[in-house]
């Protein structure tokens with residue numbers, strides 16, 4: 001070596017491509033969830049309808065909260081950017097508070113996780129890095145499901 005500083009091992013945040021890579025994963029997840037809400041017998045539509053209605057407007061009415069999805073997206077990027085060891089700071093609600101009143105079911109969680117998996121695959125995240133991210137995600141299961 002000989003340098004003054006050892007290079008720190010890359011964090012999961014680094015390996016996912018830093019903020020840009022995480023944003024791409026989150027945008028893919030959101031696109032996949034959005035597409036799933038449009039299929040017949042969608043599993044995700046029930047829980048997401050209030051947000052979709054607020055963003056899109058109902059029956060030709062103006063949207064009541066056009067930036068709601070964008071706020072969720074930015075909060076999610078911050079949350080993962082922090083949880084994977086990056087320099088971002090999550091400023092959103094706790095997972096329990098964010099999902100309270102939604103009554104998210106185990107089935108809904110598992111379909112949501114499939115949308116995440118598809119985004120991780122299209123972003124070419126390695127099996128190892130996916131496993132590490134799923135530890136973080138699955139730790140939140142009890143705060144997300146059943147409230």
Ligand code: HEM
Nearest residue numbers: 047048051068072075076092093098108109112137140144
């Ligand atoms: C571990 C898994 C999950 C994580 C990490 C997560 C993360 C988040 C985050 C960060 C927010 C925004 C909180 C805020 O803005 O303060 C949020 C909101 C939301 N989540 Fe999740 N979520 C997860 C699972 C789910 C599942 C399984 C569903 C439904 C099937 C779901 C539906 C929603 C909806 C509908 C909102 C929001 C919002 C609104 O009304 O604006 N989430 N989630």
